[in-house]
Amino acid sequence: MSKVAIYCRLSDEDKNKKSYMDDSESIQNQKNLLMKYALEKGWDIYKIYSDDDYSGLDVDRPEFNKMIRDAEMSKFNIIICKTQSRFTRDMELVEKYLHNKFLEWGIRFIAIVDGVDTLDKNNKKSRQINGLINEWYCEDISKSIKATFRMKQKAGKFIGSFPCYGYSKDPNDRNRLIIDKDAAEIVKIIFSLYTDGNGTQRIANILNEKNIPNPTKYKQIKGLRYKNSSLKNDYGLWNKTTIKRILKNQVYIGNMVQHKCKKINYKSKKIKTLQQREWIIVENTHEAIIDKGTFEIVQRRISSRIRSTLSGKAHLFSGKVRCLDCKSTMAKNCNGKGQNYLRCRKYLIDTKKRLCTSHSISLERLEKVILGKIIEYMNSYCNINELAKKLSEDNDVANMLKGLNVQLGKLERDIIYRNEALKNAYIDKVSGVISKTQFNELSSLFSKELDNLQLKKKELKSKINDLNEKSFSSDYYKKLIEEYKYSTDFLRSIANELIDYIEIGEKSKENLEQHISIFWNF
DSSP states (O other): OOEEEEEEEEOHHHHTSTTGGGSTTSHHHHHHHHHHHHHHTTOEEEEEEEEESOOTTOTTOHHHHHHHHHHHTTSOSEEEESSHHHHOSOHHHIIIIIIIIHHHHTOEEEETTTTEETTOGGGHHHHHHHHHHHHHHHHHHHHHHHHHHHHHHHTTOOOOSSOOTTEEEETTEEEEEEEOHHHHHHHHHHHHHHHTTBOHHHHHHHHHHTTOOOHHHHHHHTTOOOOOTTOSOSSOOOOHHHHHHHHTOGGGGTOEEEOSEEESSTTOOOEEEOOGGGSEEESSOSOOSSOHHHHHHHHHHHHTTOOOOTTSBOOTTTTTEEETTTOOBEEEEEOTTSOEEEEEHHHHHOTTTTSSOOOOEEHHHHHHHHHHHHHHHHHHHOOHHHHHHHHHHHOOHHHHHHHHHHHHHHHHHHHHHHHHHHHHHHHHHHHTSSOHHHHHHHHHHHHHHHHHHHHHHHHHHHHHHHHHHOOOOHHHHHHHHHHHHTOHHHHHHHHHHHEEEEEEOOOOTTTOOOOEEEEEOO
């Protein structure tokens, strides 16, 4: 008796039909039709192979490949499908199996609706024509879908499955992004840490020390079925690659950036990364998390290839110091006594060839000169008495307190939410919904989050108390301005914005004087 394998397939295009459950393309109706046909022929059904939600061009269909392996092992001698397109829409697979491998293995292929039967030698041209039509159909569908996607992208509509970290889809418009407040705060911290001089690896370490879940883990905690194919572990740790990707993403200044990669063709799963000039960028499509000024400062620092020190911080003028003579960027070196110096990079390539001279300058000395010059300009252009008076007049303590109390309320709600989540996780463990291992992971995560939230709550309450106790007179602001005016941290934070670049001359052999030229942004 002949043994028959039944193959059924349902793809996305079938599921999108308005009444697919009543349509003959549904998996169950395919099975019923093919089983009836086999029984009427008196054939023994070996097995039913069924792939749900797979394209006819997909060569990685699990059940399809199981059937092919079983066919090669001669576990049956007939394969039946409803149509040839259910088996494949790829002309190459038609030729490979229907006209070659199946003949070698002694397999007969039948598509009952198309009238396809490999036992009929006169039927070959019909099978080839069917194969071409099916492939053309896929190509046309692919072009139509791409055209629709491009039109939406050029209109600034988001078409991805998952928005980037810091945003979520608007529940009222799935093609529009809205800010995810919790994640957006972390994005702001990342940009702030970077502008303060921290390197990408140092920022990743800071976030990991605070037990802040990375974007992949965060999406999973939020209940999204997100998978990162390049993820090496599921511990939710940050790395410098993720940090740099966030720092370079224009989405955070309100621009929609799409079409950064594309499939090679409709038959392949391989993705080609596109050059930036090919991206589709539409400005001001959603609310920004980072202001454009800060974003530009970050991009300039990234493009200048500034490297951080072993402590994770770049020196104050990284990427801005040049050799006066050859215009090369000055490189940082450390002598045996732990003192930091800047030297001409071209000179350091090969000191024996003397491509340039050292132009060596102590980093400590350079900082003193530059910061002194900034203070000099501040004293010339900033009237402290008038500024303090203006701040005192403009200050609204009530509004400041109101804002802080709103933040405090949110923190308290978050604490309640985490406590409830911890209780529910315990109930799920007792009920057998989750395993003990899963509970321990969740318990550890929620406990760390609670500790962080309690610490933030304590800090926020301290700020509120300080505001209630302090007097916001003109004298208070004058003292505050004086305090910050000479703060190295403050001067460091504004140095990058004030200075375009610095040129260092070679020391005079006669008096050891060294020319330092500062080119300001004002």
